[in-house]
Amino acid sequence: MVQINLPQNSKVEKGTYYKDTTGSKNIRKVNVYRWDPSSGKNPRIDTYEVDMDNCPSKVLDVLNKIKNEIDPSLAYRRSCAHGVCGSCAMNMDGKNGLACTKPHSEIKGDINVYPLPHLKVLKDLIGDLSTLYKQYESVEPWLKTSKTNENKENLQSKEDRKKLNGLYECIMCACCSTSCPSYWWNGDKYLGPAVLLQAYRWIVDSRDEDRKERLKKVADELKLYRCHTIMNCTNACPKGLNPAKAIASIKKMLATS
Ligand code: SF4
Ligand code: SF4
Numbered sequence: 398m399v400q401i402n403l404p405q406n407s408k409v410e411k412g413t414y415y416k417d418t419t420g421s422k423n424i425r426k427v428n429v430y431r432w433d434p435s436s437g438k439n440p441r442i443d444t445y446e447v448d449m450d451n452c453p454s455k456v457l458d459v460l461n462k463i464k465n466e467i468d469p470s471l472a473y474r475r476s477c478a479h480g481v482c483g484s485c486a487m488n489m490d491g492k493n494g495l496a497c498t499k500p501h502s503e504i505k506g507d508i509n510v511y512p513l514p515h516l517k518v519l520k521d522l523i524g525d526l527s528t529l530y531k532q533y534e535s536v537e538p539w540l541k542t543s544k545t546n547e548n549k550e551n552l553q554s555k556e557d558r559k560k561l562n563g564l565y566e567c568i569m570c571a572c573c574s575t576s577c578p579s580y581w582w583n584g585d586k587y588l589g590p591a592v593l594l595q596a597y598r599w600i601v602d603s604r605d606e607d608r609k610e611r612l613k614k615v616a617d618e619l620k621l622y623r624c625h626t627i628m629n630c631t632n633a634c635p636k637g638l639n640p641a642k643a644i645a646s647i648k649k650m651l652a653t654s
């Protein structure tokens with residue numbers, strides 16, 4: 398039988414335990430993945446005892462409290478704190494989501510926080526999204542039209558506008574792509590659910606004049622057909638979108654065109 402072991406330097410070790418210093422009776426343990434490439438050391442899990450009496454309701458509030466009051470070296474992305482920018486996407490309690498919208502009360506027991514799965518980690522909870530952004534750029538996510546009169550609105554019918562519902566709300570947080578097994582194993586070639594949903598958003602935009610070319614560009618065994626309708630992506634989306642359906646719609650359009 399083949400035995401596959403992780404390389405020694407990728408084994409996650411036990412890190413520092415930060416005991417509560419406030420004397421609070423309402424403590425929760427928060428286990429956080431830590432890795433600093435400049436240290437030359439293995440990744441580790443640090444544990445923080447956090448006073449929940451003085452902590453607002455979301456996982457991001459817990460991380461901010463740790464950073465501001467216990468350990469300023471903790472690194473993570475955040476910006477809007479309102480589920481709009483997508484930057485605080487991470488894995489909490491085993492599920493991808495936005496730290497700023499995830500209530501910590503929904504997590505039973507210890508709060509476990511990891512970076513989004515299967516990304517190269519840059520530091521602590523910060524994953525490397527550069528491949529995903531390059532793939533996003535490759536679908537040319539902007540309106541292509543010969544109508545260039547900037548002083549005139551480019552109108553859509555109500556019905557055509559409706560086709561963008563469930564697509565335009567995507568915040569490119571990458572929760573879906575990093576929960577997709579096909580993207581884990583073929584992420585350099587398969588575009589993944591986030592980028593394919595964006596591709597579809599432009600394919601169905603009635604104002605866009607590049608539909609045929611856009612379809613041709615994604616009609617590829619590796620870029621598109623690596624989706625096996627496992628649906629992890631749709632389950633993971635914190636905005637309630639359905640990237641699996643968008644992918645199926647692209648396939649249908651290709652099959653019938
Ligand atoms: S439905 Fe497709 S894109 Fe979504 S998780 Fe499954 S394989 Fe990935
Ligand atoms: S479809 Fe949902 S999970 Fe995927 S990038 Fe967009 S908002 Fe994030």
Ligand code: FES
Binds near residue numbers: 486
């Ligand atoms: S900080 Fe912007 S979505 Fe969470």
